[in-house]
Amino acid sequence: MSAKIISGTQIAEQIRNEIKAEVSVMKERHGVVPGLVTILVGENPASVSYVKAKQAVAHKLGFNSIQDSQPEDISEDQLLALIEKYNQDPLVHGILVQLPLPRHIDEGKVLYAINPGKDVDGFHPVNVGKMVIGEPCFLPCTPYGILEMLIRSGVETSGAEVVVVGRSNIVGKPIANLLFQKREGGNATVTICHTRTRDMASHTLKADILIVAAGHPRVITADMVKEGAVVIDVGINRIGKTPEGKAILCGDVDFDGVKEKASAITPVPGGVGPMTITMLMKNTVQAAKQALSL
Ligand code: L34
Secondary structure: OOOEEOOHHHHHHHHHHHHHHHHHHHHHHHOOOOEEEEEEEOOOHHHHHHHHHHHHHHHHOOOEEEEEEEOOOOOHHHHHHHHHHHHHOOOOOEEEEOOOOOOOOOHHHHHHHOOHHHOOOOOOHHHHHHHHHOOOOOOOHHHHHHHHHHHHOOOOOOOOEEEEEOOOOOOHHHHHHHHHOOOOOOOOEEEEEOOOOOOHHHHHOOOOEEEEOOOOOOOEOHHHOOOOOEEEEOOOEEEEEOOOOOEEEEOOEOHHHHOOOOOEEOOOOOOHHHHHHHHHHHHHHHHHHHHOOO
């Protein structure tokens, strides 16, 4: 049996159409379009391409979108001042600082500096705290995208055994948390595996839904996956270049092997990546609505 491919590209397209409709209503009724600023420090090629993609989608959806590129050697104080400027700007509803930041800048300080009402990445501790206790807040884009993919492709999470591989602040911790909450797309029994987990396969083999954000290419192989499992691959690894100089990508899951065992699987590229970008747009619309008290 070959798994059904869960297309992030297709689901993202569907959500973007919903957003487009919302934006035109907002524009018509209130004369306001969502404003998003993406701040990029330095020129890390992966970050450059992700931020470009975010700007392109924001633009396509009719947002007021601003790309603010800063040199690698910007000081922490200068970056904090820049964030404060956008905190004060009423045309900017959402602020995103692309991670990772250069080593001389304290990431925690930067994330704290963003007004939680404009924190469309959901990384500010106020939003993280609200998420954990199940209050309305901005959900971090990648976990939010994974939830939407599961819901919209009809994957039952309630009562399911979910195994999350990876414990990062931006994926592993929040997705594990959301999946066990009492909510749509939640109510699962969740296990988190990480680099100190003993006998990883003994856990992953139990998963009805396996979510992999390990950060290493193809670490999940077919022998670690239960027959019929749903596999969500969050990894994006650059494993080489084509003769034309384009990056060759692969996930954290050995797609070719695992697709013969899983009932459904997300591809890389075209899986979680496009969903991450789309949920950022969704959060920005939400921020704009809140600013209008809608
Ligand atoms: N602040 N930093 C902040 N917010 C985020 O949400 C991110 N992330 C992660 C890295 N740093 C961040 C992203 O935007 C990862 N990430 C991200 C977003 C989009 C894609 C991948 C990672 C994406 O669109 N991937 C495409 C392939 C793109 C390519 O060709 O490189 C895909 O189809 O998977």
